[in-house]
Amino acid sequence: MKKYVFIVLSCLGFIASSQSKTQINDKEMTDKEIILQSYKDMYSYMVSKDTANLSKLMTDDFVLIHMTGIRQDKQTYLRCIADGTLNYYSALHENSDVSINGDTAILTGQSKVTAAVFGGGKHTWNLQLKFWFIKKDGIWLQYKSQASTY
Numbered sequence: 001m002k003k004y005v006f007i008v009l010s011c012l013g014f015i016a017s018s019q020s021k022t023q024i025n026d027k028e029m030t031d032k033e034i035i036l037q038s039y040k041d042m043y044s045y046m047v048s049k050d051t052a053n054l055s056k057l058m059t060d061d062f063v064l065i066h067m068t069g070i071r072q073d074k075q076t077y078l079r080c081i082a083d084g085t086l087n088y089y090s091a092l093h094e095n096s097d098v099s100i101n102g103d104t105a106i107l108t109g110q111s112k113v114t115a116a117v118f119g120g121g122k123h124t125w126n127l128q129l130k131f132w133f134i135k136k137d138g139i140w141l142q143y144k145s146q147a148s149t150y
Helices: 002-012 031-048 051-056 074-083
Strands: 014-016 021-024 027-030 058-065 071-073 086-101 104-117 123-136 139-149
Touching (some): 031 086, 031 104, 031 123, 031 139, 051 058, 051 074, 058 074, 074 086
Parallel strands (some): 058 139
Antiparallel strands (some): 014 021, 086 104, 104 123, 123 139
């Protein structure tokens, strides 16, 4: 079993260590850096509509609460990105804050996001996303996100 977990983690580019640091592409990163990278990767995957890799950042029970109050589970959210209901064009990251407590963390990120969503026109928002993370098997995963403006 340990060998299988190591192989799977290695294939994903993650090799966990016992000191809350992880090797990603030959660079040792702290948990905070990994969580911040997850945030940046999320936007990159949303822009490129790479729902396969976006899915890997989230738990199966992930939920997104849009600024309108609409709640989407993981599968609905990914489908809306794939089918163009949610179109993301760019994100310019301005501020972020990470708080870690054991195997849970909260990230609040502020980015200027250009998108066209739910049939509306292309617009740039000052979008704040608050993420709740959980560390499972040495990997930080997003399990909830709530959007607002700043």
